[in-house]
Amino acid sequence: MTQIEHRILDSGLNLYVVKRKCPISHFQLYTPFGGDVLKYRDPVTGKVILLQPGSAHWEEHVVNIMEPLGKKGKPIRYRTNTPKRKRDLRDGMTELKTNKAIVVNAGTYPDRTNYWFVTRLNPLENLEIMLDYGLRLYLPQDRHKKEEGTIKEEVGSVENNSARRLYDTWDEQAYVLHGAKFSIGGTKESIAKITLEDVLSMHDTFYRPSNMSLLVTGNLDIDVVAEVANRKIEELGKGAYLQPPGEVSQNEPNGVVKPDNFSDPLRRPDVKRPMILGGWKYLVEPLEMSREELIDINVAADIAACCLFGTGTENREWLISQGMDQDTLEGYNWDFRDRGCIHVVGDTYDPERFRDLILECSTQALSKGFSAEEIEYAKNSLLTEADGAADSLLDFGDRLLGWGSLTRNPFDYFKAIERYENITPEEVNALLPRLLNPENLTFVFMVPEE
Amino acid sequence: MAKPVDPDVVALLEETDFSRHNLDGILTYHNKAESTRQVARLCFTTHYDTPEEAAVEELLFGFYFRAVIKGTPEYPTNGALARAFLSNRMPQPTLHLQRIRDKILFAMDFHVPAGEKGINSLEHGLDVIDTMLTSPLALTADEGPRIIEQVREEYIRGIEDGIQNHRKRAETLFYERYFPAIEPLEEESQLDILSGASLSDIVESYEAFLSHSFPVLLISGDLPVEEIAEPLLRFAEKYAGTGDESVLSPPEILQMPPVSEPHFEYGPSEQMHFIRLYPLAEVPDNSRDRLALAVVNHILGGGWTGHLMRVIREKHHLLYYIDSECQKFMNCINLQTEHDPALYGKISQLTQKIVKGIASGKFTDEEFEMVQDMLLEQTLIRFQGNLTTCDQPSFRIGNAHDMFIAKNTPLSLAETYKLLASLSPEDGRRAAKRYLKPKANQVFTYSKLGLPPKPNRKIRERREIPIQFEPLQMERLYDDDDKVIWG
Numbered sequence: 001m002t003q004i005e006h007r008i009l010d011s012g013l014n015l016y017v018v019k020r021k022c023p024i025s026h027f028q029l030y031t032p033f034g035g036d037v038l039k040y041r042d043p044v045t046g047k048v049i050l051l052q053p054g055s056a057h058w059e060e061h062v063v064n065i066m067e068p069l070g071k072k073g074k075p076i077r078y079r080t081n082t083p084k085r086k087r088d089l090r091d092g093m094t095e096l097k098t099n100k101a102i103v104v105n106a107g108t109y110p111d112r113t114n115y116w117f118v119t120r121l122n123p124l125e126n127l128e129i130m131l132d133y134g135l136r137l138y139l140p141q142d143r144h145k146k147e148e149g150t151i152k153e154e155v156g157s158v159e160n161n162s163a164r165r166l167y168d169t170w171d172e173q174a175y176v177l178h179g180a181k182f183s184i185g186g187t188k189e190s191i192a193k194i195t196l197e198d199v200l201s202m203h204d205t206f207y208r209p210s211n212m213s214l215l216v217t218g219n220l221d222i223d224v225v226a227e228v229a230n231r232k233i234e235e236l237g238k239g240a241y242l243q244p245p246g247e248v249s250q251n252e253p254n255g256v257v258k259p260d261n262f263s264d265p266l267r268r269p270d271v272k273r274p275m276i277l278g279g280w281k282y283l284v285e286p287l288e289m290s291r292e293e294l295i296d297i298n299v300a301a302d303i304a305a306c307c308l309f310g311t312g313t314e315n316r317e318w319l320i321s322q323g324m325d326q327d328t329l330e331g332y333n334w335d336f337r338d339r340g341c342i343h344v345v346g347d348t349y350d351p352e353r354f355r356d357l358i359l360e361c362s363t364q365a366l367s368k369g370f371s372a373e374e375i376e377y378a379k380n381s382l383l384t385e386a387d388g389a390a391d392s393l394l395d396f397g398d399r400l401l402g403w404g405s406l407t408r409n410p411f412d413y414f415k416a417i418e419r420y421e422n423i424t425p426e427e428v429n430a431l432l433p434r435l436l437n438p439e440n441l442t443f444v445f446m447v448p449e450e
Numbered sequence: 451m452a453k454p455v456d457p458d459v460v461a462l463l464e465e466t467d468f469s470r471h472n473l474d475g476i477l478t479y480h481n482k483a484e485s486t487r488q489v490a491r492l493c494f495t496t497h498y499d500t501p502e503e504a505a506v507e508e509l510l511f512g513f514y515f516r517a518v519i520k521g522t523p524e525y526p527t528n529g530a531l532a533r534a535f536l537s538n539r540m541p542q543p544t545l546h547l548q549r550i551r552d553k554i555l556f557a558m559d560f561h562v563p564a565g566e567k568g569i570n571s572l573e574h575g576l577d578v579i580d581t582m583l584t585s586p587l588a589l590t591a592d593e594g595p596r597i598i599e600q601v602r603e604e605y606i607r608g609i610e611d612g613i614q615n616h617r618k619r620a621e622t623l624f625y626e627r628y629f630p631a632i633e634p635l636e637e638e639s640q641l642d643i644l645s646g647a648s649l650s651d652i653v654e655s656y657e658a659f660l661s662h663s664f665p666v667l668l669i670s671g672d673l674p675v676e677e678i679a680e681p682l683l684r685f686a687e688k689y690a691g692t693g694d695e696s697v698l699s700p701p702e703i704l705q706m707p708p709v710s711e712p713h714f715e716y717g718p719s720e721q722m723h724f725i726r727l728y729p730l731a732e733v734p735d736n737s738r739d740r741l742a743l744a745v746v747n748h749i750l751g752g753g754w755t756g757h758l759m760r761v762i763r764e765k766h767h768l769l770y771y772i773d774s775e776c777q778k779f780m781n782c783i784n785l786q787t788e789h790d791p792a793l794y795g796k797i798s799q800l801t802q803k804i805v806k807g808i809a810s811g812k813f814t815d816e817e818f819e820m821v822q823d824m825l826l827e828q829t830l831i832r833f834q835g836n837l838t839t840c841d842q843p844s845f846r847i848g849n850a851h852d853m854f855i856a857k858n859t860p861l862s863l864a865e866t867y868k869l870l871a872s873l874s875p876e877d878g879r880r881a882a883k884r885y886l887k888p889k890a891n892q893v894f895t896y897s898k899l900g901l902p903p904k905p906n907r908k909i910r911e912r913r914e915i916p917i918q919f920e921p922l923q924m925e926r927l928y929d930d931d932d933k934v935i936w937g
Contacts, residue, residue: 023462023830024839091764094755098820102755102827102932103837118837120459122829149767157770157788160721162614269718269898274609312533327604347607381536388541389560391487391844394837449718 004411012241014211017222017408018400024102025123025218029134030114032247032405033059033206035151035184036336037111040205041246048248049252051202053179054151054186057108058194059202061147063115064092064106067138078138078246082196083144085142092133101126108184111337111405116395123220123449128232131330134212135238137203148286155185162268166277166446173259173442174281178252180339211234211244215410217397250338252283256442260389262351265445275328276351278358278443279343282435286338286407295409298335299419305333305342306378307370308361314374315361322357324348337405342435351445362436381418386417453822453871461805463829463864467845468668468854473679476686478667480675481846487569489843490673493557493855494663494689497697501551502634509605509635509643510550510655511556515545515654516601517588522581534578543575550856551631551701554659557851561844564672571767574680580685584804590651598649606644609637613718617788619765620723620896623715628727629780668850670843678715700857703755703781712798712893722791723773723834726801728783729892730885737861740778741870742881747776747783748821749878750808755821757804757813766800768793780856783886789896802888811879811884818875821901829867 003019038051068088070076075090092115093104100121107114114132119126158164168183175181182190205211216225233239265274284297308315309331320326324346331344348354370378390396404410468479498504525531535542544559560575562568587593588601612619625633635643665686669678706729734740751758751774758772772787785805789797807813829839838845840863852858861869 022839023841088856091754097755097824100823100827102824102831103833118831120830146767150763150770153768153790154770156790157721160616160788191641270614270616272613312529312536317527317529320527320529326600327607354561377533377537380539382539384536384539389931390487391842392836393839 002414004414005367006409006411007222007226009209009226009230009233010241011230011239012208012244013229013233014213015222015226015229016215016404017220017225017401018215018217019219019221020217022218022393024118025119025161025220026116026118026217026393027123027127027130028114028116028215028397028401028403029130029212030112030215030401031206031212032337032408033114033202033211034109034111034113034337034405035182035411036179036250036339038179038182039248039250041248043243043245052186052193053182053190053192053197054184055194055198055202056113056184056206058147058151058191059206060108060113061151062139062144063137063203063207064133064412065138065143066090066092066095066133069242078180081136081138082144082200083140086140087139088383089138089143092129095129095133097125099126099129109336109405110180111186112401114401116397119132119259123218124224124228127214127225127228131229131232134207135207135233136236137200137207139196139199140374141196144199148191150281151185151191152188155188155191157185158185162271162446165266165268166275166345169261169446170277170279170442170444172348173257173261173444174279174440176253176255176257178250178339180336181257191425203432204290205245208242208244209238210242213404213410215400215404217393217400247287249285249287252281252339253441254283254437256281256440258442260351260355260443260445262443262445264448267447267449269449271446271448273347274351274445274447275345275347276354276443276445277343277345278355278441279341280362280436280440281339281341281442282437282440284338284340291336291407291409291412295412295416295419296423296427297431297434298340299404299416300428301333301335301342302420302433303375303378303423304318304365304370304383304432304435305331306381307342307374308342308375309363310378312382313377314380315365319361324357335402338437347433352445359438359441362438364442366432366436369432370425371424374388375425375428379423383420386420451738451874453819453826455868455871456826459830460864462671462840463862464869466840466849466863468670468846468850469675471675473667473676474665474683474687476665476683476690478669478675478679478683479680479850481670481843481850483670483841483843483846484672485841485843486564487843488562488564488669488673488678489847490562490572490671490678491557491668491847491851493555493666493851494687494691495553495555495666495697495855496659496663496691496693498552498554501631502554502795504549504554505661506643507655508648509640509654511554512547512604513601513644513647514656514729515547515753517597518582518586519545520597520601521587521593522585523587523590525578525830526587530576530581531730535575538574540571540574543579545579545854547902551717553697555855556579556659556663557846564590566673568661568671568673569678569681572678576681576685580688583689602644602647606641606781609640609644612637616717616719616721616723616896617786619717619719620715620725620894621786623717623896624725624894627713627894628706631704632780655847657838660689661691662693663689663691664695664697665690666698666855668847668854670818670846670850672790698774698855698857701779703779706780706782706892709890709892710743712895715894715896716895716898719788720898721788722794722895723788724786724794724797725894726785726798727780727892727894728785728805728886728888729890730781730783731887731890732885733781734881734885737869738873738877739881739885741866742873742877743783743885744776745772745818745821745870745873746808746813746882746886748825749813750774750783750805751785752821757808757815760795761799761804762787766796768796772801781866789807794895798893802891805886805891806888809882809888811882813878814877815875818878822870822873826867826870827861829870848893
């Protein structure tokens with residue numbers, strides 16, 4: 001039986017520990033400030049504040065910067081965390097590596113930004129290092145200017161990837177108001193507009209302990225972790241509880257910006273044959289739904305996507321028999337805090353036919369539902385995948401983190417596994433109108449430039 | 451000064467060791483692992499006369515397998531085959547095809563529950579694969595021609611679609627030009643072979659592969675070897691060929707042609723993919739030097755903490771990521787990145803400057819020891835796609851494959867750990883000065899036509915330096931040529 005414990009520290013930091021026999025431990029410090037978040041409610045003024053696309057990602061780039069060491073080998077004391085310039089800056093990831101962490105990284109997702117490491121040695125010291133750079137921002141002004149160059153390079157690299165462009169274009173077509181319509185990294189224009197003051201303000205707002213969670217998987221006791229975390233947070237001057245920023249509904253309506261781009265497809269020189277990405281966005285209101293409802297809709301979406309497109313399903317076999325390309329046809333569910341999308345992708349020379357087939361099978365699903373047999377198969381497929389992921393420390397941690405973003409409680413992963421097992425066909429089918437709403441369907445066609 | 455050996459780590463690594471057995475004539479390696487899963491890998495290896503021949507056979511053999519997984523009379527589609535497993539909450543076996551120079555390796559991986567339940571799962575998996583091999587629809591008169599043509603088209607498209615992955619495309623073109631033993635066939639040749647392959651060609655290729663193959667079985671799990679191996683041995687005996695253990699020899703070290711002026715390849719990439727290769731002055735003739743070089747390489751370009759990242763990204767903000775690899779089977783250190791083409795000159799100057807510094811031993815003792823510590827800890831994990839830890843059967847199988855089948859490393863993990871711990875910064879400096887000669891390097895770029903970089907005035911005529919190599923035992927390699935064709 002996996003031992004799981006949760007505690008809320010005085011500062012408001014949510015601490016989750018999964019005790020697991022393993023020679024190494026996995027630490028994840030995350031904030032719900034992800035790429036989708038382009039507005040929030042200021043906890044003091046109550047005003048809704050707007051952000052530039054790419055803000056969360058910009059923040060991720062600079063969070064790990066730390067002040068240099070002084071003559072005695074200790075961090076310098078400073079009056080301002082934004083001096084005009086400073087040499088010999090440290091960075092948190094190198095500090096962790098120096099202190100024997102094995103793998104260190106960070107990532108910005110639509111609904112979270114996550115800082116993590118795995119370590120065998122010095123787990124608690126390394127936790128202190130991560131809390132230090134995660135909760136406290138040190139950003140010289142010249143460094144802020146220079147980081148723009150690095151971020152633009154990353155954006156360039158993303159734009160150079162045809163698959164990423166395909167998915168980003170789908171988001172642009174699908175979302176009317178939601179922050180998801182912008183790429184996580186933002187654009188070169190929006191990046192240039194993010195000022196130092198913006199970065200400082202966003203850190204203060206989204207990286208306060210009450211807005212963050214620490215998820216630990218390994219052979220550690222929650223009491224020990226909590227004591228170290230509490231002490232460090234106090235030392236950083238972040239011990240006082242501050243109200244977290246309010247989540248603001250994105251008020252994304254049903255309906256899409258445009259149902260397709262067939263008359264003006266995406267043209268790329270690095271694509272050999274036409275391909276299409278289609279799918280439904282579905283909307284979730286976490287501020288109005290219970291955790292059980294959130295779990296159910298995400299579980300049902302996974303099952304629906306699998307029933308429609310999963311390997312071995314009747315519907316997929318039917319689509320292939322109708323001429324869809326077997327080799328490239330794929331479909332899956334992506335779910336995030338307040339939205340999700342069921343995607344289908346494949347090579348095709350006939351996007352209209354592709355769309356017609358998708359509409360046909362989804363209409364069938366809406367009117368008759370998926371059969372109990374297909375739902376049972378989909379559940380087994382998903383559970384088989386989950387069984388495999390549970391063996392890998394990182395995969396397991398990723399799954400917990402995913403649920404931590406969806407419902408704000410990573411341990412809902414275990415409830416989700418139970419729901420995969422006991423959700424009934426009737427319950428799944430009852431949610432299909434929400435998941436496969438034809439108004440929310442859009443297609444992006446990408447063709448070779450010539 | 452040598453680092454103290456951590457007995458806890460040594461104990462953990464020794465638990466990853468395998469015992470060798472000969473069970474009914476099949477070479478078997480077994481490891482005891484307390485885990486919720488057991489992992490077994492049955493690998494057939496066949497040697498060919500030349501890398502070119504192996505590359506052709508790899509295509510044809512791959513063609514054959516892509517065809518047989520399309521279905522059997524009992525499971526008439528690929529989907530039905532998958533359903534045979536997933537409907538019972540059993541993971542599908544994974545089939546891998548890998549070519550290492552003049553050898554082809556065909557491996558089947560089984561991830562099954564611990565205990566007796568695992569044996570049932572294994573037997574089911576082997577039955578399905580046996581059916582696929584003995585009576586595939588692809589060989590029937592009714593369905594065969596359609597399946598063959600479908601697979602041909604899919605396979606050809608898969609190769610053509612390589613143009614979308616700019617990094618991989620750059621690497622492929624690089625290998626074709628400088629290391630043809632790794633990529634002996636250009637894309638056009640591959641497409642010609644696939645276009646012209648007949649059913650008898652691909653069947654012949656499959657039969658020839660198996661008839662000359664040598665099987666090896668790797669198992670990590672909780673059951674005694676005789677119990678868990680039994681169904682696999684029956685399968686191996688049925689399909690094993692006449693090959694012998696000599697086929698499991700380490701790959702030969704390749705020789706880079708004499709370096710020359712930077713070479714610019716063009717393709718539809720807006721970003722420039724930059725590869726810079728530094729052939730080592732000689733082949734390291736002992737494991738100590740090889741490991742010292744691995745540490746030096748990590749100081750140079752081992753991810754976030756390497757000099758390349760610290761200078762080019764963190765100080766100059768010119769790119770997102772750059773790293774270096776110590777490619778032992780190519781006897782070189784290889785840098786790779788992608789960047790704005792307009793920055794070519796700057797990237798070229800900075801990379802050379804950084805490598806020169808490392809080659810002259812310009813790193814502190816502290817730096818060496820810090821990286822040494824990192825690499826010592828990294829012996830406990832494998833990070834290829836997903837992260838596995840040394841207590842997991844899948845980690846152990848991967849490592850056993852490197853040691854016993856691909857023969858990439860003569861040392862066990864515990865031996866590697868102890869040797870790595872015994873290194874001093876002076877070993878690192880000595881290795882850097884002896885093996886790294888920055889003047890001899892080859893630049894290769896891949897980017898969009900019409901955006902050639904401006905000539906860099908600092909690039910002078912390169913002196914041709916003939917390099918001679920002797921074949922030696924190998925260290926751990928990367929199996930990034932491993933292709934999963936099912937599962």
